[in-house]
Amino acid sequence: EVQLVESGGGLVQPRGSRRLSCAASGFTVSSNSMSWVRQAPGKGLEWVSVKYSAGNTNYADSVKGRFTIARDDSKNTLYLQLNSLRAEDTAVYYCARHTQLSPTAFDIWGRGTMVTVSS
Amino acid sequence: EIVLTQSPATLSLSPGERATLSCRASQSVGSFLAWYQQKPGQAPRLLIYDASNRATGIPGRFSGSGSGTDFTLTISSLEPEDCAVYYCQQGSNWWTFGQGTKVEI
Numbered sequence: 001e002v003q004l005v006e007s008g009g010g011l012v013q014p015r016g017s018r019r020l021s022c023a024a025s026g027f028t029v030s031s032n033s034m035s036w037v038r039q040a041p042g043k044g045l046e047w048v049s050v051k052y053s054a055g056n057t058n059y060a061d062s063v064k065g066r067f068t069i070a071r072d073d074s075k076n077t078l079y080l081q082l083n084s085l086r087a088e089d090t091a092v093y094y095c096a097r098h099t100q101l102s103p104t105a106f107d108i109w110g111r112g113t114m115v116t117v118s119s
Numbered sequence: 120e121i122v123l124t125q126s127p128a129t130l131s132l133s134p135g136e137r138a139t140l141s142c143r144a145s146q147s148v149g150s151f152l153a154w155y156q157q158k159p160g161q162a163p164r165l166l167i168y169d170a171s172n173r174a175t176g177i178p179g180r181f182s183g184s185g186s187g188t189d190f191t192l193t194i195s196s197l198e199p200e201d202c203a204v205y206y207c208q209q210g211s212n213w214w215t216f217g218q219g220t221k222v223e224i
Contacts, residue, residue: 035214037214044206044216044217044218044219045155045163045206045208045216046216047213047214047215047216050214058213060213094162094163099165099168102151102169102210103210104151104153104168104169104210104211104214105151105153105165105168105169105208105210106153106155106163106165106208106214107165107168107174107175109162109163109164109165110162111161111162112162
């Protein structure tokens with residue numbers, strides 16, 4: 001079964017750090033473009049970061065310089081390192097696989113992991 | 120950044136009725152437009168990609184149309200399980216989402 005399972009969320013103090021993990025099964029992460037998308041409580045969806053199959057990355061302006069996306073091919077796992085966290089980073093963080101023919105949409109989503117930034 | 124504007128914000132209909140949801144882009148996105156369904160406490164689910172292609176396992180009552188800046192998601196005959204928030208998303212210039220349309224049944 002094709003599946004994504006996120007972990008690593010929790011309560012973090014402002015200016016703190018957290019690493020999120022996304023374990024994939026049923027497909028190979030390194031053969032696909034993968035993104036993180038977040039959703040603040042009661043709000044809409046916001047794309048955060050992408051790791052292309054070729055290895056290059058990109059970030060939304062709102063997180064550039066603070067978040068880092070990475071991949072461990074041996075563990076078939078995607079990561080998101082969150083640094084210098086702010087209250088406005090509070091959200092459910094989803095990892096998602098891009099559609100394979102063209103990375104214009106997201107066809108597989110995890111259930112998400114909640115990050116709460118608060119003192 | 121390409122801004123997507125969805126209308127209406129809320130759609131209240133009865134089972135069996137036709138639902139028409141709109142999504143307008145601030146600039147052309149070609150056919151790189153997707154639709155998602157999200158139920159409370161769940162992740163989004165891809166319904167339509169590239170404006171009019173149904174994703175795997177999506178019932179035939181869901182259809183998408185449009186190109187350029189104006190797009191439509193149609194649910195031909197509403198089922199009770201279609202109660203959800205629907206988001207459009209463009210993939211032409213990075214990825215952005217609309218604010219969502221809530222469908223009440």
